Amino acid sequence: MKAAYYKGNKTITVEAGSRVAPGPGEVRLDVAYCGICGTDTHIYHGAMDKRVKMPQIIGHEASATVAELGEGVTGFSVGDPVVVRPLDNRLETPADRGFSHVCKGLKFIGIDSPGAFQNSWTVPAFTLHKAPEGIDLKLAALCEPLAVACHDVRRGRVKPGELAVVIGGGPIGILVALVAKHAGAHVILSEVNAYRREFAAKLGLEAVNPMETDLEALCQEKSGGSGADIVFEVSGAKAAAATMTDLLAIRGRIVVVAIYPLPIEINLFHFFWKELEMLGARVYEPEDYDQALELVAAKALPLEALITDVQPLDNIASAFSGLDSSSDAMKVLIDCRA
Amino acid sequence: MKAAYYKGNKTITVEAGSRVAPGPGEVRLDVAYCGICGTDTHIYHGAMDKRVKMPQIIGHEASATVAELGEGVTGFSVGDPVVVRPLDNRLETPADRGFSHVCKGLKFIGIDSPGAFQNSWTVPAFTLHKAPEGIDLKLAALCEPLAVACHDVRRGRVKPGELAVVIGGGPIGILVALVAKHAGAHVILSEVNAYRREFAAKLGLEAVNPMETDLEALCQEKSGGSGADIVFEVSGAKAAAATMTDLLAIRGRIVVVAIYPLPIEINLFHFFWKELEMLGARVYEPEDYDQALELVAAKALPLEALITDVQPLDNIASAFSGLDSSSDAMKVLIDCRA
Numbered sequence: 001m002k003a004a005y006y007k008g009n010k011t012i013t014v015e016a017g018s019r020v021a022p023g024p025g026e027v028r029l030d031v032a033y034c035g036i037c038g039t040d041t042h043i044y045h046g047a048m049d050k051r052v053k054m055p056q057i058i059g060h061e062a063s064a065t066v067a068e069l070g071e072g073v074t075g076f077s078v079g080d081p082v083v084v085r086p087l088d089n090r091l092e093t094p095a096d097r098g099f100s101h102v103c104k105g106l107k108f109i110g111i112d113s114p115g116a117f118q119n120s121w122t123v124p125a126f127t128l129h130k131a132p133e134g135i136d137l138k139l140a141a142l143c144e145p146l147a148v149a150c151h152d153v154r155r156g157r158v159k160p161g162e163l164a165v166v167i168g169g170g171p172i173g174i175l176v177a178l179v180a181k182h183a184g185a186h187v188i189l190s191e192v193n194a195y196r197r198e199f200a201a202k203l204g205l206e207a208v209n210p211m212e213t214d215l216e217a218l219c220q221e222k223s224g225g226s227g228a229d230i231v232f233e234v235s236g237a238k239a240a241a242a243t244m245t246d247l248l249a250i251r252g253r254i255v256v257v258a259i260y261p262l263p264i265e266i267n268l269f270h271f272f273w274k275e276l277e278m279l280g281a282r283v284y285e286p287e288d289y290d291q292a293l294e295l296v297a298a299k300a301l302p303l304e305a306l307i308t309d310v311q312p313l314d315n316i317a318s319a320f321s322g323l324d325s326s327s328d329a330m331k332v333l334i335d336c337r338a
Numbered sequence: 339m340k341a342a343y344y345k346g347n348k349t350i351t352v353e354a355g356s357r358v359a360p361g362p363g364e365v366r367l368d369v370a371y372c373g374i375c376g377t378d379t380h381i382y383h384g385a386m387d388k389r390v391k392m393p394q395i396i397g398h399e400a401s402a403t404v405a406e407l408g409e410g411v412t413g414f415s416v417g418d419p420v421v422v423r424p425l426d427n428r429l430e431t432p433a434d435r436g437f438s439h440v441c442k443g444l445k446f447i448g449i450d451s452p453g454a455f456q457n458s459w460t461v462p463a464f465t466l467h468k469a470p471e472g473i474d475l476k477l478a479a480l481c482e483p484l485a486v487a488c489h490d491v492r493r494g495r496v497k498p499g500e501l502a503v504v505i506g507g508g509p510i511g512i513l514v515a516l517v518a519k520h521a522g523a524h525v526i527l528s529e530v531n532a533y534r535r536e537f538a539a540k541l542g543l544e545a546v547n548p549m550e551t552d553l554e555a556l557c558q559e560k561s562g563g564s565g566a567d568i569v570f571e572v573s574g575a576k577a578a579a580a581t582m583t584d585l586l587a588i589r590g591r592i593v594v595v596a597i598y599p600l601p602i603e604i605n606l607f608h609f610f611w612k613e614l615e616m617l618g619a620r621v622y623e624p625e626d627y628d629q630a631l632e633l634v635a636a637k638a639l640p641l642e643a644l645i646t647d648v649q650p651l652d653n654i655a656s657a658f659s660g661l662d663s664s665s666d667a668m669k670v671l672i673d674c675r676a
Contacts, residue, residue, distance in 0.1 A: 095563040099588045102613050155613070225433040242601065250437045260606035263580065268598035271618030275440050275493070278616040280609030 001338070003118030004316045005055035010044055010324075012317045017057070020114075020122040022070030027125045029082065031336035033141035033310070034116040035061035036323060038170070043111070044320050052111060059117035059334070060086040060110030063131070063140035073125045081131040083143040084123055085289050086110050101285050117316060119338045129289045132297045138310065139296050139303050141333055142175075146292040146303070147284040148257075149175035153183055154288065155281040156230050156255040160184025163219060163228045165247055168235030169196040169207060171306065171330050172257060176232050177205050178301045185230070186222065190215055190240075195328045203302050210239075216246045227252060234258050238265075245270035254278040306330045339676070341456030342654045343393035348382055348662075350655045355395070358452075358460035360408030365463045367420065369674035371479035371648070372454040373399035374661060376508070381449070382658050390449060397455035397672070398424040398448030401469070401478035411463045419469040421481040422461055423627050424448050439623050455654060457676045467627045470635045476648065477634050477641050479671055480513075484630040484641070485622040486595075487513035491521055492626065493619040494568050494593040498522025501557060501566045503585055506573030507534040507545060509644065509668050510595060514570050515543050516639045523568070524560065528553055528578075533666045541640050548577075554584045565590060572596050576603075583608035592616040644668045 003017030022028045040058050042048055052058070066080040076082070091105025100106075107113060109123060131140050153176060158164060162185045166177040169191030177200065181187045189200050189207040200207035208215065219228040227249035233240055236258035244254055245267040256278060270276055284292075295301055308329040311319045313336050323329055341355030360366045378396050380386055390396070404418040414420070429443025438444075445451060447461060469478050491514060496502060500523045504515040507529030515538065519525045527538050527545040538545035546553065557566040565587035571578055574596035582592055583605040594616060608614055622630075633639055646667040649657045651674050661667055 093563070095561075096588060097564060099613070102588055102611070104588075223433075225431070226435060241606065250434060250440055250442075256606055256609045258606075259610055262607075263603040263605045265601040266604045266606075267601045268579065268594055268596075268604075268618075269600075271594045271616065272597055272620050273440070273618070275437070275618045275620055277618070278609065280606075280611070280613045280615070282610050282613055 001119050002313060003057050004313060006043055006052065006058050007055050008049060009046060010321070012044065012320055014314055014316060017118050019120045022068055022122050024071040025073060025125055026070040026122055027066055027073055027076060027128060028068035028120060028122045029064035029084070030067045031116050031119060031121050032063045032065065032137040033333045034059040034336055035141050035145065036319060036332045036334065037061055037145070039111065041320065041323055048111065057114040057118050058110050059115035060084070060108065061141055061144040062116035062121070063137040063143070064121065067120065070125070076125065076128065076130065081133065081135050081137060081140065082128045083131055083140050083289065083293065084109070084116065085127050085129060085147070085284065085286065086144070087127065087283060088113065088124065102282050117313065117334055117336060119313070119336055129293055131293055135297055138307060138333060142303050142306065142331065143289060143292040143296060145171055146175055146179070146295060147288040148172055149179040150288040150291040151284040152176050152232060152255050152257050152281045153179045155279050156232065156253055158183045158185050158230060162186070162230060163223045164188070164230045164232065165190060165215070165219065165228045166232045166234060167240045167244065168233070168258065169193065169200050170234070173232070173234040174200060174203065174205070174306065174330065176234060176257065178203065180232070181205070182295070182300060188218065188222070193327060199330065203305060219247045223249060226250070229253065230255065232257055236260055241266060245276060248274060248276055250274045252276055256280045308332055310335055339457050340651060341395050342651060344381060344390065344396050345393050346387060347384060348659070350382065350658055352652055352654060355456050357458045360406055360460050362409040363411060363463055364408040364460055365404055365411055365414060365466060366406040366458060366460045367402035367422070368405045369454050369457060369459050370401045370403065370475040371671045372397040372674055373479050373483065374657060374670045374672065375399055375483070377449065379658065379661055386449065395452040395456050396448050397453035398422070398446065399479055399482040400454035400459070401475040401481070402459065405458065408463070414463065414466065414468065419471065419473050419475060419478065420466045421469055421478050421627065421631065422447070422454065422465050423467060423485070423622065423624065424465060424482070425621060426451065426462065426465070440620050455651065455672055455674060457651070457674055467631055469631055473635055476645060476671060480641050480644060480669065481627060481630040481634060483509055483669070484513055484517070484633060485626040486510055487517040488626040488629040489622040490514050490570060490593050490595050490619045491517045493617050494570065494591055496521045496523050496568060500524070500568060501561045502526070502568045502570065503528060503553065503557065503566045504570045504572060505578045505582065506571070506596065507531065507538050508572070511570070511572040512538060512541065512543070512644065512668065514572060514595065516541065518570070519543070520633070520638055526556065526560070531665060537668065541643060557585045561587060564588070567591065568593065570595055574598055579604060583614060586612060586614055588612045590614055594618045646670055648673055
């Protein structure tokens with residue numbers, strides 16, 4: 001049994017770990033694959049050292065099989081393929097009004113408690129979604145970011161025939177674009193990085209460089225003069241926040257996916273004048289995982305192409321440092337099998 | 339027949355005007371009362387000289403009676419009391435997608451074409467809402483700002499029992515607070531001006547000074563720790579934009595009523611973290627006028643108190659200059675009867 005421990009200062013070491021026997025309501029998993037998320041790279045860079053208790057096993061984009069059931073767990077059998085929705089809402093209160101996935105006391109498994117970069121992982125059974133038999137466990141590891149995209153598109157109420165602009169072509173932006181397209185929208189991806197634009201184009205997405213293309217004019221042209229129905233702001237860039245309202249039609253919608261650490265200037269006049277709507281979107285709800293699993297199982301999206309590399313757990317430190325030196329990688333998976 | 343002409347540079351003069359015979363689809367009205375709106379004072383100060391063609395008869399918060407019907411007008415009889423919804427959407431196109439009230443080619447009657455500060459006013463019949471017989475025409479003149487408030491509250495989907503904060507206690511803020519309260523919300527009005535707070539309190543509203551009261555703590559206290567369900571931003575103040583997201587519960591809503599001429603800093607992190615929603619709201623739709631007329635006819639709100647003063651048309655210049663020297667006035671009506 002091995003586990004990868006984040007120890008601060010861009011240091012991750014693989015050492016002997018110990019299996020945690022599942023308590024009541026828990027399940028011990030044999031982890032299959034776990035993707036490296038942008039949040040994991042933030043942790044690696046020390047940006048979340050106040051929150052993470054070192055040494056910390058991180059990782060939250062996992063596929064796995066059930067290894068051992070704790071007392072009272074039903075609905076799962078040893079060997080079942082599963083994915084983990086890494087949200088622990090056991091501190092939820094009535095003041096959260098039922099919005100469990102963003103409750104005030106939410107603990108994120110893999111940040112606030114041990115994560116999936118290990119062979120054996122014990123989690124609450126309520127975090128599990130059973131995957132169809134025979135699912136590709138590499139693709140299943142993409143369910144977590146895919147569920148984010150499903151949540152964003154659902155929150156934005158994307159309808160067939162709508163014009164959607166996705167600003168930012170990293171892994172989440174690409175997934176949002178793919179899910180919005182699958183929902184029937186015409187999608188324009190706005191991305192300044194040429195590699196990412198080429199990558200998106202290979203996936204069948206229309207990708208433009210906002211430094212070269214007049215995105216507002218393009219939206220007008222594609223919509224018969226109305227403007228875009230919806231903008232997904234996934235970039236976190238100041239220029240995106242400043243111009244996103246320009247792109248929209250009357251009653252157009254913005255979904256805020258990016259994390260803006262500081263207040264940022266927004267054109268509120270456009271909100272008034274065009275009666276715009278802006279919706280924040282964070283993580284996912286169970287139905288988003290259900291949809292993500294359906295999309296993976298049905299091979300409805302070109303997800304295979306998003307997996308840039310797969311590295312064994314022993315190589316996790318070099319996988320993290322490699323992501324540091326390249327902005328071209330989409331998703332790097334860690335193979336956590338023993 | 340007299341009319342008040344705005345001639346630029348804080349100059350409004352009352353002169354002889356001429357009745358305009360109603361063309362096909364038009365109705366000539368005998369104007370009863372017309373309120374002075376914040377927009378009218380902006381025009382008076384020259385802030386809209388690029389848009390207004392001088393000499394211009396302004397005024398758009400009118401009650402009236404039908405004087406003469408143009409060809410093809412049905413559903414109205416001479417003598418009917420009416421209010422005017424001053425939106426001319428005849429340049430609407432399919433690109434506006436049916437949102438007539440904020441269509442790109444919208445002309446605002448009383449700004450882009452002659453308004454109500456005259457004895458006799460000719461308007462398209464589609465702008466008219468018939469008022470119940472016996473309605474108080476002074477109160478009916480409040481229908482226009484009241485319809486704004488009805489639109490804002492409807493756009494915000496206010497439900498009984500919700501906690502609503504209205505930031506800004508001018509005429510529109512007060513009306514939004516009254517309509518939200520009538521919809522069953524618990525309302526807190528945030529206003530820095532002591533006179534306006536006292537005025538609001540006399541109307542039965544809870545009014546607080548955000549410079550003295552910790553509004554965020556108050557919202558927490560009133561909501562059992564959740565925060566407010568909805569904030570109406572009616573002030574246009576930088577401090578309001580900066581702090582409005584602090585007040586809200588998870589999935590809380592903001593309705594942007596104020597006009598911000600310049601981009602302003604907003605806490606987008608709160609949008610992400612609490613999955614907030616922001617909705618722009620501008621003018622009104624026909625059902626908002628219907629609701630406003632119902633509220634006036636039913637005497638459901640203490641509207642009488644909002645009428646600070648009523649002045650004859652001949653005194654309109656001094657009424658405008660008086661508003662300049664006092665921030666205490668709520669609504670000044672001009673009596674436009676011959």
